[in-house]
Amino acid sequence: MNKLQEYLSAHEPNEIHPSDIAKILKQLDDSDFVASLRLVPKDLIGDVALALPERYFDNVVENFSVEELRDAVTALESDDQVDFMHELQGVDESVASKVFDTLNEIDKQEITKLQSYTQEEAGAYMQLEVFTANKDEIVHDVIKRFAELRKANKIENVQNLFIIGNDKKLLFTIGLDDLLIFDFDKTLIKNIEASGDSFEPKKAQDRENIKEVVRYFEEYDLYVMPIINAYGVLLGRITSDDIYDIINEHATEQMYNLAGVNDKAEEDEEIFKAGKKRASWLGVNLLTAIFVSITIGLFADTLESLVALAILMPIVASMGGNVGTQSLTVVVRQLALGAISQGDAMRTIKKEVLISLMNGLIFSFVVGVVAAVWFNINMLGVVMALSMMINFLMAGLFGAAIPLFLKRINIDPAIGSTVILSMVTDVVGFFSFLALATYILL
Structure with missing residues (x-):
C-alpha cells in the first residue's frame, strides 16, 4: 500500500483535501506518481491537478481520458474551470478542444464569459456561483433554499447573502450570522429597514484592475467581494483564497524580476x-x-x-x-x-x-x-x-x-x-x- 492509499483509507471522503493529496503526490517518484494519480477520487481530480505545480499537468493529461477530464472540469467551480482549461490548452490544445466540446452548454458559456476578461481585470478571477435572494423574499424561504443548495453541494464557502432587486442589481450584502437573527416571517427588505443598518456592500466592477481588488481585501479584511458590471448587475464573487493566490503570484513575479x-x-x-x-x-x-x-x-x-x-x-x-x-x-x-x-x-x-x-x-x-x-x-x-x-x-x-x-x-x-x-x-x-x-x- 503506497502513501496515497494509506491517506485515502485513513480518512472519510468528506475529510479528504486536494492539497493533502497533492502534497503526497509531489513526494513520489515518476512511476509511483502515475500509479497513484489513478487513485485520486474522480470528483477531486481537477482540484488536485490545480494544487500541483504546473510541470505535473502533463501527467494528468496523459493518464486520463477526455471523458474523465470533462468530469474533472465539471466538478470545479467556474473560476477553477477556467484555470484548468488554460493549463490544459498549454499542454495539448487538441485535447483541450475535445474536452470543451463535451462540456454542457452552461459550463461552456461560463468558461467563455470568464475567458473574455484580461488577466488584469477582476472579472477574470470571479466565481459565477453566488447565493442570491430577492429583496422581497421571505427569510424562512431563503434559509430553506440555502440549505437545499448546500446539501446538494451546488454552493460552498458561502459567508454572505447577496440581495438583489428585480433588475438583478446588487442592493445589499448580509452575513449569514445577521440573517439568522432576522424575523423569519418577514421579507428581507422589511428586516433590513427595521434593523437600521445599511448593509452597504463593498463591491468591485468586473473591468476593475485586480490589484485594486486585492487592496480592498487587505484594507477591509474581506472574505468575499461581489463583482458587478457597469450597470450594477451582480455577476459573481471573488473569495479570499483567490486573493491569496494572486498575492503569492505577484510576490513570486517580483522576486523573479528582481x-x-x-x-x-x-x-x-x-x-x-x-x-x-x-x-x-x-x-x-x-x-x-x-x-x-x-x-x-x-x-x-x-x-x-x-x-x-x-x-x-x-x-x-x-x-x-x-x-x-x-x-x-x-x-x-x-x-x-x-x-x-x-x-x-x-x-x-x-x-x-x-x-x-x-x-x-x-x-x-x-x-x-x-x-x-x-x-x-x-x-x-x-x-x-x-x-x-x-x-x-x-x-x-x-x-x-x-x-x-x-x-x-x-x-x-x-x-x-x-x-x-x-x-x-x-x-x-x-x-x-x-x-x-x-x-x-x-
Missing part, C-alpha cells in the same frame, strides 16, 4: 525557453560590466602605481551595491503593497538617502581606519572613507529613485531595476575611489 528572470519561463519545463529568457538579462549585465571595466581602465596608471587600490577597490563597490539593494527592495515592495502614493516620492527618496548617509558615516570611518592602518597610508584611509560616503549616497538615491521612476512611466519597478542599480553603484564606486586616489595620493 533577479532578472521571467516567472512564466521558469515555471516551464523547457530548458531552452528558460535559458533564453535568462540569457537576455545576462547580455544586458555583460554590457554594463564592460562599461564598468572601461571606467576602471581610465585609471590603469593609478592602479599600477599603487597595488593597495586594487585590493580595496571591490569593497567600495560591494558595500554600495548592498546599500542600493536594500533601498531598492524596500521601495519595490512598498510600491507593490500600495504603501507609497504619488505624492510620497520625495519623502521616500529623502528617507532612503538619509538612512544611507547615516550608515555611510559609520562604515566610511571604520573602513577608512582599516585601510590606513592596513597599508600604513593615512591619506588612503581618507580616500576610502570619502569614496564610501559618495557611493552610499548614490546607492540610496538611485535605489529609491529607479523603481519610483519606472512606476511613474508604467513599467513594473522590479523589471531591470537591479541591472541599472548595479551599474550605477559599480561605476560611481570605482570612479570616485580611483579619481580621488589619483588626485590625492599621486
